[in-house]
Amino acid sequence: ICGMQQVTSKFSHFAGPLDYQILDSDAAAFKVTNAVVCDIDDCPAAPTCGYDVTFSHTVLEHAARPWKAFDTIARITKKGGLTLHLLPWSYQYHATPEDNY
Numbered sequence: 001i002c003g004m005q006q007v008t009s010k011f012s013h014f015a016g017p018l019d020y021q022i023l024d025s026d027a028a029a030f031k032v033t034n035a036v037v038c039d040i041d042d043c044p045a046a047p048t049c050g051y052d053v054t055f056s057h058t059v060l061e062h063a064a065r066p067w068k069a070f071d072t073i074a075r076i077t078k079k080g081g082l083t084l085h086l087l088p089w090s091y092q093y094h095a096t097p098e099d100n101y
Helices: 002-015 025-032 066-077
Strands: 022-024 035-036 051-058 077-086
Touching: 025 035, 051 066, 066 077
Parallel strands: 022 035, 051 077
Antiparallel strands: none
């Protein structure tokens, strides 16, 4: 749970006074009150058109099926909402196939 607290606090200042939730596949996230726990490739736990903004930081390259992850992101982001995702384009070591892309 310590890792989860670090991740949630790292980006919480972006939310300002707004409520925010994290989506995580780690079972430890069940202990975090603002977490939706599921696989980004298939996440029925996240509501359709439930979020004004979706954001990820160096996450999607770890998705087993990133094309399905983008389907999920499109489904959960409200029409007219904002979506921003940062992915590294180069990294000296990236374990494959376990670490995906």
